[in-house]
Amino acid sequence: MSELVAEQWPLILVALLIGIVIAFYLFRSTRRTHVTGAKTDVLDEGADKARRNAALIDSPPAAAKDADVPATASVAKPTGGDDLTRIKGVGPKLAATLGELGVTRFDQIAAWEDAEIERVDAQLGRFQGRIRRDDWVGQAALLAGGDVQAFQLKYGSTA
Structure with missing residues (x-):
């Protein structure tokens, strides 16, 4: 067995290096997100509390955002026409x-x-x-x- 390893060690080394390269690309490709910057938002944890509270207070309520979208169930019938x-x-x-x-x-x-x-x-x-x-x-x-x-x-x- 040791004679076989001694004779084929270059092939075993090449196979091992190919396996490591393939494993590296497989693990790298499964990464879901890639953070590229350190940009902070006012609403991030650890932000200045006064600025964070002001941003939350000044933002429009969720109901107001939805009020801009017309509801399809309440379509008005055109005046002068039939139903x-x-x-x-x-x-x-x-x-x-x-x-x-x-x-x-x-x-x-x-x-x-x-x-x-x-x-x-x-x-x-x-x-x-x-x-x-x-x-x-x-x-x-x-x-x-x-x-x-x-x-x-x-x-x-x-x-």
């Missing part, structure tokens, strides 16, 4: 999108032809295909005509 959410398949978000496109009344949707359906459908994003699948034109025609009973028979009760 488009009565159409099956149209929720508040789709009604708002349709309002942005200038569609606010049932009679507008009822008058759509294929070209208009394609134009609006292309602007609905992830809701594409809903116009034909849910038969918005047929529903809107019944609702525009005020035929609620026929609407309920064909599509179910209105919301």
